Amino acid sequence: MARDPRRGGDPRCARVPGVPVPAVRRTAAVTATRALIVGGGPAGAAVAIELARAGLPHLLIERSRETGDALCGGFLSWRTLDTLARLGIDPDQLNPARTTTVRIFAGSRVAHAALPRPALSVSRRRLDTVLLAAAVAQGAAVERGVTVRAIEDGQVRTADGAVIAAPALFLANGKSDVRGTARPASARGADPTLGIRVRIVPPPAMARxxxxxIDLYLFDRGYAGLAMQEDGSANLCMAVHRSRLQEAGTPADLLAELGRAMPVLGEWVAAIAPDATIDAIANVP
Ligand SMILES: Cc1cc2nc3c(=O)[nH]c(=O)nc-3n(C[C@H](O)[C@H](O)[C@H](O)COP(=O)(O)OP(=O)(O)OC[C@H]3O[C@@H](n4cnc5c(N)ncnc54)[C@H](O)[C@@H]3O)c2cc1C
Structure with missing residues (x-):
């Protein structure tokens, strides 16, 4: 008897985009799925797209109920755009504008270069939304608001006490550790990296x-990137070692110090709204 392609399970089956691949089998105590994807960021969404396309049963669980704007530089290189194209993502959905040049600042020195191929800048809110929507459109099974607490003895336990059994597990939970699969503390090193980000709504002349x-600002123990995103804001995002931030004081102090050392950056720091939120994340792997 011919297989119903909507039932999945056979990678040779033709998939019907948009028709969910049956993902899970539930009993009172255990949910079973062939493949469990933990995390609905870019990595998890990409896996879900591929599994859904292949008609392989799976389940993606994501702890957040709504897509936020993860702290990120938002620069998608030409290679990343190639990968996204293979996943069926049209770059114009992310940002119709392209990034074609880079300026690199270090102290008073500056260098310009054309990028090998066009790139683009996009907020993570847009990128993650588009990727997860593409996964769902391919038939991916996505459950939001579910947090994995522990993965021990081959069992996945969620925050609400449920147990999920899956012979294949894709850990796409980014920098967050899950009990049982945590990175060793030594992986952070003695001087871990932090991420700092602030969005700037620039006057039209600065935006133009x-x-x-994309501007890159290099400094002792860190660098910052600055680019216009699809929503009209400029994303100023940096990776910096903890010791450098501690020397400066607060993230705002560090931005002010870097602005004094690199006057072009200083113009952007001066354009930060007084009530702008400066986001920070610790222990970037
Ligand atoms: C400062 C900084 C700047 C960067 N700039 C760039 C850049 O310009 N360009 C670029 O390409 N990359 C950049 N990166 C790297 C980029 O952010 C990562 O490569 C990317 O986010 C990794 O995607 P991911 O899907 O693996 O993880 P994430 O994006 O972290 O997604 C993980 C997902 O898993 C979910 N999750 C976590 N734990 C659980 C759990 N226990 N249960 C359920 N769900 C869970 C989270 O809610 C999240 O949605 C930057 C990183 C940093 C720190």
Whole structure:
């Protein structure tokens, strides 16, 4: 008897995009799925797209109920765009504008270069939304608001006490550790890296000057990237070692110090709204 392609399970089956692949078998105590994806960021969504396309049963669980704007530089290189194209993502969905040049600042020195191929900048809110929507459109099974607490003895336990059994497990939970699969503390090193991000709504002249390019500011124990995103804001995002931030004081102090050392960056720091939120994350792997 011919298989119903909507039932999945056979990678040779033709998939019907948008028709969910049957993902899970539930009993009172245990949910079973062939493949469990933990995390609905770019990595998890990409896996879900591929599994759904292949008609392989799976379940993606994501702890957040709504897609937030993860702290990220948001720069998608030409290679990343190639990968996204293979996943069926049209870059214009992310940002119709392209980034074609880079300026690199170090102290008073600056270098310009054309990028090998066009890239783009996009907020993570947009990127993650588009990727997860593409996964669902391919038939991926996605459950939101479910947090994995522990993965021990081959069992996945969620925050609400449920147990999920899956012979294949894709850990796409990013920098967050899950009990039982945590990275060793030594992996952070003695001077771990932090991420700092602030969004700037620039005056039109500054937005025009930055359009089509990404600025990189290099400094002792860190660097910052600055680019216009699809929503009209400029994303100023940096990776910095903890010791450097401690020397400066607060993230705002560090931005002010870097602005004094690199005057072009200083113009952007001066454009940060007084009530702007400066986001920070610790222990970037
Ligand atoms: C400062 C900084 C700047 C960066 N800039 C760039 C850049 O410009 N360009 C670029 O390409 N990359 C950049 N990166 C890297 C990029 O952010 C990561 O490569 C990317 O986020 C990894 O995607 P991911 O899906 O693996 O993890 P994440 O994006 O972290 O997604 C993980 C997902 O898993 C969910 N999750 C976590 N724990 C659980 C759990 N226990 N149960 C259920 N769900 C869970 C989270 O809610 C999240 O949605 C930057 C990183 C940093 C720190």
């Amino acid at each position: 000057a930055l359009a089509g390019q």
